[in-house]
Amino acid sequence: xxxxxxxxxxxxxxxxxxxxxxxxxxxxxxxxxxxxxxxxxxxxxxxxxxxxxxxxxxxxxxxxxxxxxxxxxxxxxxxxxxxxxxxxxxxxxxxxxxxxxxxxxxxxxxxxxxx
Amino acid sequence: xxxxxxxxxxxxxxxxxxxxxxxxxxxxxxxxxxxxxxxxxxxxxxxxxxxxxxxxxxxxxxxxxxxxxxxxxxxxxxxxxxxxxxxxxxxxxxxxxxxxxxxxxxxxxxxx
Numbered sequence: 001x002x003x004x005x006x007x008x009x010x011x012x013x014x015x016x017x018x019x020x021x022x023x024x025x026x027x028x029x030x031x032x033x034x035x036x037x038x039x040x041x042x043x044x045x046x047x048x049x050x051x052x053x054x055x056x057x058x059x060x061x062x063x064x065x066x067x068x069x070x071x072x073x074x075x076x077x078x079x080x081x082x083x084x085x086x087x088x089x090x091x092x093x094x095x096x097x098x099x100x101x102x103x104x105x106x107x108x109x110x111x112x113x114x115x
Numbered sequence: 116x117x118x119x120x121x122x123x124x125x126x127x128x129x130x131x132x133x134x135x136x137x138x139x140x141x142x143x144x145x146x147x148x149x150x151x152x153x154x155x156x157x158x159x160x161x162x163x164x165x166x167x168x169x170x171x172x173x174x175x176x177x178x179x180x181x182x183x184x185x186x187x188x189x190x191x192x193x194x195x196x197x198x199x200x201x202x203x204x205x206x207x208x209x210x211x212x213x214x215x216x217x218x219x220x221x222x223x224x225x226x227x
Contacts (some may be wrong), residue, residue, distance in 0.1 A: 004158070042219040043159075043204065056214060091158050103149065104215065106158030 002026075004107035006092050012113045018080040021110045024073055025094030033104060034067055034077050035091040043091075049075065082114045118142045119207050121218035129226050134192040136221050138205030141186065145207040149215065150179060150190050153202045162203075163190070192223075200225045 005024040013019055025032050033048040047057040049069045057067070064083070069075040079086055089111050093104040120139045128134045138148075146167040151159035165172040165179045165188065172179050178191045192199055205218040 043217045045214060045217075048214065093158070103161045103164065106151075106160065108156070108158050111156075 004092055004094055004105055006090075006107035006110050008110060009108060010111045010113075012115065013082055014115050015083055016081045017114075018078065019082045019086075019112060019114075021077040021090050021092075021112070023075045023077070023092030023107060025075070025092070026105055027073070029094035029096050029105070030072065031095045031104075032069060032075050033093040033095075034075070035093065035106075036088045037091060037109070038088045046077070079112075082112075084114045087112055087114050117219075118145075119205055119216045119218040121203075121205055121221045123221050124219070125222040125224065127224045127226060128195050130197060131194045134190075134195045134199065134223055134225070136190040136192075136203050136205075136223065138188045138190075138218055139186060140188075140207050140216075142207070142209070142216075143186065144209045145216075147208045148179070148181060148188050149206045149208075150177075151204040151206060153204065153220070159204055195223075195225045197225050197227060199223060 004026055007022045031050050034046040035043055036046055037043045044059055046059045047067045048055055052069045052072060065079055067077045089109045091106050091109045093106045095104045118141050149164040150162040152162045153159040163174050163177045163179050165181050170181050176192055181188045202220045202222045204220045206215040208215050
């Protein structure tokens with residue numbers, strides 16, 4: 001099992017540019033989570049999907065952020081336009097979503113730097 | 116409102132001794148708790164969990180204790196090894212809610 005795959009691993013961009021982060025969850029998992037980690041705020045949940053449907057996007061900081069999950073094996077997190085305060089590590093995680101105590105499995109993260 | 120709190124940002128322990136990481140929570144509806152471990156430049160990895168119907172769960176060198184009356188859980192690592200040096204996150208979840216509520220993390224440093 002390849003685990004959760006994220007790309008790119010590192011992204012450096014200039015303020016105002018569009019940034020797209022990609023995630024491939026573990027095959028068979030039906031819940032997908034996008035997190036952001038910063039020194040100031042720790043690990044924050046941005047949005048999560050269940051069966052490709054967004055369930056809770058209350059953590060999305062503002063309209064510049066959007067996330068999609070067109071199918072069970074792919075999700076994107078887009079920031080448009082990007083700002084320096086968006087600089088952080090963005091993690092994608094997936095879980096089986098089975099009733100009970102499912103565990104979330106994290107990808108390696110995308111380190112984003114907005115100049 | 117921080118529902119899950121890890122009040123110690125860092126902890127330093129001698130190799131071979133016991134490491135105890137603490138976590139407090141405020142929401143009595145939480146029924147499942149997890150510990151994750153994170154190395155630099157990697158995503159968090161699941162370590163151990165405990166259901167609210169238990170007060171202890173053990174897996175090798177790792178034991179999690181839950182005190183529901185005090186809304187407190189702790190992770191014990193014994194004996195501590197250099198590879199245990201990492202950031203440890205406590206997380207909690209309510210029944211039928213997929214969202215995990217995370218603590219801020221505790222950086223554990225194991226001294227040789």
